[in-house]
Amino acid sequence: MSNVPADLKYTKSHEWVKNLADGTVEIGITDHAQHSLGDLVFVEVPDAGRVVKAGEACAVVESVKAASDVYAPIAGEITAGNPQLANEPEAVNTDAYAAWLMRLRPAPGAVAAAALMSAADYEKFLAAEG
Amino acid sequence: MGRQTPLFKLHQELGARIVDFGGWDMPVQYSSQIGEHRAVRRGAGVCDVSHMCVVDLKGARVRAFLQHLLANDVAKLKVPGKALYSCMLNEHGGVLDDLIVYFLTESWFRAVVNAGTRDKDLAWIRRQAASFSVEVIERDDLAMLAIQGPEARAKAAQLLKPADAAAALALEPFVGRELGGWFVARTGYTGEDGFEIMMPAADAVPAWRRLNDLGVASCGLGARDTLRLEAGMNLYGNDMDENTHPFESGLAWTVAMEPQERDFIGRAALAAIRKGGSPKKLVGLLLEDRGVLRSHQRVLAGEAGEGETTSGTFSPTLERSIALARVPAAAGERVQVDIRGKLLNARVVKPPFVRNGKTLIKVSP
Numbered sequence: 001m002s003n004v005p006a007d008l009k010y011t012k013s014h015e016w017v018k019n020l021a022d023g024t025v026e027i028g029i030t031d032h033a034q035h036s037l038g039d040l041v042f043v044e045v046p047d048a049g050r051v052v053k054a055g056e057a058c059a060v061v062e063s064v065k066a067a068s069d070v071y072a073p074i075a076g077e078i079t080a081g082n083p084q085l086a087n088e089p090e091a092v093n094t095d096a097y098a099a100w101l102m103r104l105r106p107a108p109g110a111v112a113a114a115a116l117m118s119a120a121d122y123e124k125f126l127a128a129e130g
Numbered sequence: 131m132g133r134q135t136p137l138f139k140l141h142q143e144l145g146a147r148i149v150d151f152g153g154w155d156m157p158v159q160y161s162s163q164i165g166e167h168r169a170v171r172r173g174a175g176v177c178d179v180s181h182m183c184v185v186d187l188k189g190a191r192v193r194a195f196l197q198h199l200l201a202n203d204v205a206k207l208k209v210p211g212k213a214l215y216s217c218m219l220n221e222h223g224g225v226l227d228d229l230i231v232y233f234l235t236e237s238w239f240r241a242v243v244n245a246g247t248r249d250k251d252l253a254w255i256r257r258q259a260a261s262f263s264v265e266v267i268e269r270d271d272l273a274m275l276a277i278q279g280p281e282a283r284a285k286a287a288q289l290l291k292p293a294d295a296a297a298a299l300a301l302e303p304f305v306g307r308e309l310g311g312w313f314v315a316r317t318g319y320t321g322e323d324g325f326e327i328m329m330p331a332a333d334a335v336p337a338w339r340r341l342n343d344l345g346v347a348s349c350g351l352g353a354r355d356t357l358r359l360e361a362g363m364n365l366y367g368n369d370m371d372e373n374t375h376p377f378e379s380g381l382a383w384t385v386a387m388e389p390q391e392r393d394f395i396g397r398a399a400l401a402a403i404r405k406g407g408s409p410k411k412l413v414g415l416l417l418e419d420r421g422v423l424r425s426h427q428r429v430l431a432g433e434a435g436e437g438e439t440t441s442g443t444f445s446p447t448l449e450r451s452i453a454l455a456r457v458p459a460a461a462g463e464r465v466q467v468d469i470r471g472k473l474l475n476a477r478v479v480k481p482p483f484v485r486n487g488k489t490l491i492k493v494s495p
Contacts, residue, residue, distance in 0.1 A: 038159060038162065038163050038352070039162055039163055039164040039165075041164075041422060041444035042420065042421055042422045042444065042451075044421075060470070062421075062422045062444070063163075064163045064164060064167075064352065064356060064443060064444050064446070065158070065163065065352055066424075067422065067424065086420065
């Protein structure tokens with residue numbers, strides 16, 4: 001059974017979004033996503049300062065089997081990529097909600113425009129996806 | 131839904147993730163692909179390879195037939211049970227498939243061909259067999275388990291009666307024999323010692339459970355792929371196919387051009403290629419930068435030109451990324467690989483990367 005924390009928001013492409021106190025958001029991939037991918041061996045995160053559109057591929061997670069893009073759930077400017085993941089990609093497998101990939105400052109109005117799901121809706125989405 | 135092996139329900143019960151593989155529903159992994167890979171390098175693992183196609187070839191002229199059909203020469207098979215790895219070529223020297231053929235008796239050989247090429251292979255073999263009056267019998271009644279790793283033979287032997295176990299443990303590498311209704315062969319596709327056992331379909335589930343009880347890990351096709359790539363073994367469809375010939379696929383060692391009078395399919399084309407020299411070669415790559423090599427990435431070899439990776443993965447043993455790549459024959463030791471628009475440094479190395487648990491290439495820290 002996948003772990004879906006109630007205090008986060010989710011996307012259909014299996015990213016999670018957490019609001020931080022300074023108005024930025026932290027983004028990672030869900031427990032369901034890490035489980036589907038299997039053992040992660042390489043994670044590429046974006047550089048700070050990069051401006052991304054909602055739905056833009058901006059990070060890559062690679063398991064032994066395959067490479068998968070991670071998409072920006074919200075338009076904005078990247079404020080940080082998680083430097084820990086270069087040496088410890090497996091941290092995402094260990095705890096997908098602690099191992100954030102990037103932090104982003106949303107563009108004005110971007111949060112309202114973003115297609116985010118509540119934890120309950122994401123769980124329903126997972127159940128429907130089978 | 132694809133075809134299923136006799137072990138399909140057990141794979142599901144064991145929690146395997148099932149994927150399509152050449153039209154078959156096969157387990158890609160049970161828990162952790164890296165964990166399964168390491169089980170084979172350090173202990174023992176079992177993999178369901180029942181999707182591969184076992185074909186018995188019977189007739190008085192079967193040896194002559196195989197000398198015509200295959201690029202390697204079955205004249206090398208002198209001891210009953212001995213196996214030979216060979217390519218089966220078309221007239222242009224393109225690889226129709228790679229296979230293992232066992233010499234059982236002078237009128238009975240057994241071939242094991244790839245699952246994805248089963249129908250094409252059977253049609254081709256039957257067409258060529260007609261003029262040799264060789265009977266082609268698909269052995270759908272058999273399951274096949276690959277038990278691999280340094281502890282694999284000792285554990286697998288415990289499935290057999292004591293006398294049969296002793297005989298199995300006495301098998302030389304690349305030799306198989308019938309033991310207690312099973313065909314036990316000391317072959318594999320992982321770079322480790324082990325057995326591949328063909329058995330009646332009904333025996334497969336109890337055998338697998340017993341192996342698990344003996345501490346043999348269930349391994350999916352994911353681990354099988356990283357194991358074979360570390361072992362420097364080609365995968366048909368990735369590293370060679372009908373549009374490539376053995377000389378540009380790292381398989382020159384499997385082509386028997388001598389004796390010259392042996393007229394095998396593809397011989398004339400290969401002779402012409404050899405005369406001119408193959409413009410390409412298949413090499414191993416070790417990625418020196420961070421990242422993961424995958425198939426179909428562009429390889430830049432400086433003045434020599436460009437090539438392409440044919441298989442790539444993260445190597446759990448080396449903890450680096452490795453690949454096989456088809457590059458210009460003149461390519462040197464240093465190349466670059468285009469991964470999502472970034473040029474990363476890689477070193478050309480001679481496969482295998484890993485054999486019998488040991489790293490065979492130099493990996494800088």
